[in-house]
Amino acid sequence: MAAILAAFVATQLAIAVTTVYLHRALAHRALTVAPAVALPFRVICWMTTGQRPREWVAVHRKHHAATDTPEDPHSPAQLGFWKVQLGNVGLYKSAAADPTNLRKYARDIPSDNLDRLLFDHALLGLGVGIVIMMMFTWALGLGLLTGLIAALLHAGLYVMLAASVNAVGHTFGKRPHANSATNGQLLAFVTGGEGFHNNHHAAPTSARFSLQRGEIDPGWWLVQALTKLKLARVRHDEVHLKAA
Ligand SMILES: [Zn+2]
Numbered sequence: 200m201a202a203i204l205a206a207f208v209a210t211q212l213a214i215a216v217t218t219v220y221l222h223r224a225l226a227h228r229a230l231t232v233a234p235a236v237a238l239p240f241r242v243i244c245w246m247t248t249g250q251r252p253r254e255w256v257a258v259h260r261k262h263h264a265a266t267d268t269p270e271d272p273h274s275p276a277q278l279g280f281w282k283v284q285l286g287n288v289g290l291y292k293s294a295a296a297d298p299t300n301l302r303k304y305a306r307d308i309p310s311d312n313l314d315r316l317l318f319d320h321a322l323l324g325l326g327v328g329i330v331i332m333m334m335f336t337w338a339l340g341l342g343l344l345t346g347l348i349a350a351l352l353h354a355g356l357y358v359m360l361a362a363s364v365n366a367v368g369h370t371f372g373k374r375p376h377a378n379s380a381t382n383g384q385l386l387a388f389v390t391g392g393e394g395f396h397n398n399h400h401a402a403p404t405s406a407r408f409s410l411q412r413g414e415i416d417p418g419w420w421l422v423q424a425l426t427k428l429k430l431a432r433v434r435h436d437e438v439h440l441k442a443a
């Protein structure tokens with residue numbers, strides 16, 4: 200039980216960084232975060248996901264540029280639902296490894312010294328993350344093994360939830376706006392708001408993913424908290440779209 204709880208916390212931390220920093224701030228420039236926030240975001244991203252921000256951005260921008268066409272890196276419409284839901288990591292890796300994608304879609308995010316020293320070394324980051332998790336559970340009297348199990352559970356959970364945004368979020372749910380992505384409140388709850396993927400494709404530069412009445416976007420709460428603390432600035436916060 201403790202391992203599941205610890206894994207859930209780690210996954211939500213990774214998801215918060217993914218949706219607010221990698222997705223909304225870097226890929227779409229929907230908000231700008233202060234350096235005091237960007238650095239911890241980069242550290243958490245490195246230790247909980249091992250993803251390189253510029254690669255994530257390149258793959259994601261390509262997805263927007265070629266949504267559900269043969270060029271889309273992870274389209275369930277092209278590849279089938281299960282190939283994206285279960286094979287998302289492989290699809291991501293092959294798109295991220297293509298230098299053409301990086302040149303074309305992430306020119307504004309060059310690697311810096313910290314990337315070369317630390318953040319480009321995914322296995323090192325994940326290793327540090329596992330050790331911290333084990334030390335954390337050990338300090339709580341739950342033992343080192345609980346931490347190791349929690350770290351493995353977190354990895355599986357994060358991989359499946361990230362895949363869900365690409366697979367479920369283009370297959371099942373509501374389509375209030377005219378695009379191939381879908382909205383699902385349940386998915387949005389567990390993915391920091393990413394489940395409102397139809398809204399997001401309709402208004403990619405909006406820092407808020409909840410557009411219709413009653414929709415709850417947890418990622419937007421974090422954006423608002425950072426904005427109130429003057430640690431982030433939203434590009435625009437009023438989206439005017441007519442539901443189809
Ligand atoms: Zn999409």
Ligand SMILES: [Zn+2]
Pocket residue numbers: 222226227259263399403
């Ligand atoms: Zn996007």
